[in-house]
Amino acid sequence: MTPxxxxxLLAEPERLRVAAALILGARTSADITAATGLDVRRVENxxxxxxxxxxxxxxxxxxxxxxxxxxxxxxxxxxxxxQEDPFVRDGRLVKLPAQRGRRRAVLEQVSTAFEPGRRYPExxxxxxxxxxxxxxxxxxxxxxxxxxxxxxLSRAGGExxxxxxPVSV
Numbered sequence: 239m240t241p242x243x244x245x246x247l248l249a250e251p252e253r254l255r256v257a258a259a260l261i262l263g264a265r266t267s268a269d270i271t272a273a274t275g276l277d278v279r280r281v282e283n284x285x286x287x288x289x290x291x292x293x294x295x296x297x298x299x300x301x302x303x304x305x306x307x308x309x310x311x312x313x314x315x316x317x318x319x320x321q322e323d324p325f326v327r328d329g330r331l332v333k334l335p336a337q338r339g340r341r342r343a344v345l346e347q348v349s350t351a352f353e354p355g356r357r358y359p360e361x362x363x364x365x366x367x368x369x370x371x372x373x374x375x376x377x378x379x380x381x382x383x384x385x386x387x388x389x390x391l392s393r394a395g396g397e398x399x400x401x402x403x404p405v406s407v
Contacts, residue, residue, distance in 0.1 A: 239291070239292065239293070239307050239310065239311055240311065241311040241312070243291070244293070244307065244308065244311045247287070247288065247291050247293060250284070250287075252274075252276060252280050252283075252284050253284045253287060253288060255274040255276060255284075256270055256274060256276070256281060256284040256285060256288065257288065257293070257294075257303055258274075259273040259274050260294065260301060260302065260303040261303055261305070264301070265299055265300030265301055265302075266300050266301065267281055267282060267285065267301075269300075270285070270301075285301070288303075292304065292307070293307060323344075325340075325344045326344060326347055329370075330369075330370060330371075330372060330373055330374055331344070331348060331370045331371050331374045331376060331381065332374045332375065333374060333375040333376055334375075334376050334380070334381070334384070341384070342388055345381070345384055345385055345388055345390055345403075346390065346402075346403040346404055348367075348370055348381060348385065348390075349385060349390040349391065349400055349402065349403035349404075350403060350404060351366050351370065352366065352391065352398075352399075352400040353400065354400050354405055355399070355400075356399065356400070357397045357398070357399045358397060358398045358399065359396060359397060359398075360393075360396055360397070360398065363382060363391070363398045364378060364382070367381050367382055386398075388402070389401055389402045390402040390403045
């Protein structure tokens with residue numbers, strides 16, 4: 239299962255609650271209903287979706303979340319990062335892809351230079367982005383505009399903050 243597919247599955251709050259109940263020891267639909275406070279229909283709908291994706295299975299002890307898929311997804315994500323990137327080299331942005339999906343992926347990588355929850359004055363954002371753009375074909379102003387346009391950075395009152403992109407734990 240790809241990291242994006244796993245995140246997409248758990249992006250729905252009801253499915254996330256069902257998965258959490260399973261992680262915490264629920265083994266039946268009734269256990270999940272009691273643990274989550276969701277009605278039976280919502281629990282069953284969530285379980286159906288999680289089962290069809292292969293994230294939930296039934297074994298000798300009842301329902302089980304396949305926690306090993308999270309490790310597998312992490313390994314896939316790490317392997318993807320290790321591959322040579324024609325747009326980012328040695329922590330520097332060489333150029334921006336023309337294709338929006340690929341450009342978004344590169345911009346998400348750049349957005350990790352900003353801590354979630356922290357507000358940055360514009361001069362600090364400029365300084366960070368200049369380091370990313372040093373020696374490349376794209377300027378920091380363009381990158382900043384794309385980061386805002388893609389919802390990865392937000393701005394108000396001369397301050398910027400990270401509002402999207404991947405979060406490492």
